[in-house]
Amino acid sequence: MTDNVSTHQAEEDARNEDILIYVNGKVVPKAQAMVSVYDSGFMLGDGVWEGIRLYNGRWTFLDEHIARLFEAAKAIDLAIGLTQEQVISAVLETQKANGMVTDAHARLMVTRGVKTRPFQHPKLSQRGPTMVIIMEHSRQKLPRPIRLATVPHMRGLPMTQDPKLNSHSKLNCILACIAAEKAGADEALMLDVHGFVNTTNACNFFIVRKGAVWTSTGDYCMNGITRQKVIDLCRANDIPVFERNFSLVETYSADEAFLTGTFGAQTPVGTLDGRVIGTGQLGPMTERIRGLYKTLVGA
Numbered sequence: 001m002t003d004n005v006s007t008h009q010a011e012e013d014a015r016n017e018d019i020l021i022y023v024n025g026k027v028v029p030k031a032q033a034m035v036s037v038y039d040s041g042f043m044l045g046d047g048v049w050e051g052i053r054l055y056n057g058r059w060t061f062l063d064e065h066i067a068r069l070f071e072a073a074k075a076i077d078l079a080i081g082l083t084q085e086q087v088i089s090a091v092l093e094t095q096k097a098n099g100m101v102t103d104a105h106a107r108l109m110v111t112r113g114v115k116t117r118p119f120q121h122p123k124l125s126q127r128g129p130t131m132v133i134i135m136e137h138s139r140q141k142l143p144r145p146i147r148l149a150t151v152p153h154m155r156g157l158p159m160t161q162d163p164k165l166n167s168h169s170k171l172n173c174i175l176a177c178i179a180a181e182k183a184g185a186d187e188a189l190m191l192d193v194h195g196f197v198n199t200t201n202a203c204n205f206f207i208v209r210k211g212a213v214w215t216s217t218g219d220y221c222m223n224g225i226t227r228q229k230v231i232d233l234c235r236a237n238d239i240p241v242f243e244r245n246f247s248l249v250e251t252y253s254a255d256e257a258f259l260t261g262t263f264g265a266q267t268p269v270g271t272l273d274g275r276v277i278g279t280g281q282l283g284p285m286t287e288r289i290r291g292l293y294k295t296l297v298g299a
């Protein structure tokens with residue numbers, strides 16, 4: 001066994017064997033939570049999703065996540081068939097059924113539904129959409145610094161698979177992650193089409209240099225909600241923050257690097273391509289931003 005860590009570090013929780021899962025309006029035990037083999041999500045990765053987190057009775061930035069879900073659904077011409085309020089009600093209903101009050105994470109998924117034939121054309125998706133909410137107990141651990149490796153896979157231009165779509169199909173990112181693991185790392189650092197540092201396969205990426213926080217321009221990565229909150233927190237707390245192009249040269253010699261995402265909040269980066277970043281441990285700026293974020297979300 002390799003000693004892999006990831007940005008999705010949480011304590012093991014046996015209660016997750018007994019959770020109830022929302023499937024198309026019903027909340028059912030995990031063992032009975034099924035979708036069809038003809039489902040567009042299973043067959044083709046044809047769907048969109050959001051990951052959301054519950055801290056002390058409040059789903060963090062829920063309205064923004066639901067708005068992003070609807071934006072993505074519109075982009076792929078998928079009619080969710082519910083209002084944003086009804087989707088929020090489904091989240092709350094699932095939470096209530098599971099008796100969760102804090103430290104939970106949900107993956108809210110909507111696919112184009114069940115197909116009549118096993119082929120790609122969206123017109124064949126006749127029954128649906130399919131909506132599933134997997135809500136798990138998830139208490140964050142203090143994250144260990146993760147190891148990144150740069151890979152050849154990119155989150156690319158908007159006219160291929162727009163990097164701003166939280167699509168069910170994650171194959172591009174999965175290939176990136178596999179390449180990183182084969183290089184002895186935990187996750188992949190993906191460059192943009194110009195070779196500038198962009199994002200990881202599952203999170204947004206930041207570096208710290210001389211007291212300033214840098215992240216990519218945002219043109220080629222997921223418009224992460226946590227990313228934006230970190231930028232806003234920096235601005236509100238007089239921490240210089242720049243959305244800009246930068247290369248691996250500036251990244252290897254950064255004082256700190258960290259990742260952002262709803263699940264892990266801010267995860268420190270220990271090494272990149274075998275180079276130790278800063279001390280290789282959680283750095284003071286990352287720690288400060290983690291603290292500010294924790295206060296913001298009421299964790």
Ligand SMILES: Cc1ncc(COP(=O)(O)O)c(C=O)c1O
Nearest residue numbers: 202203204222224225226261262
């Ligand atoms: C590729 C990618 N980058 C970044 C993120 C983080 O986004 P957020 O901060 O909104 O959770 C996600 C999460 O869905 C993602 O899939």
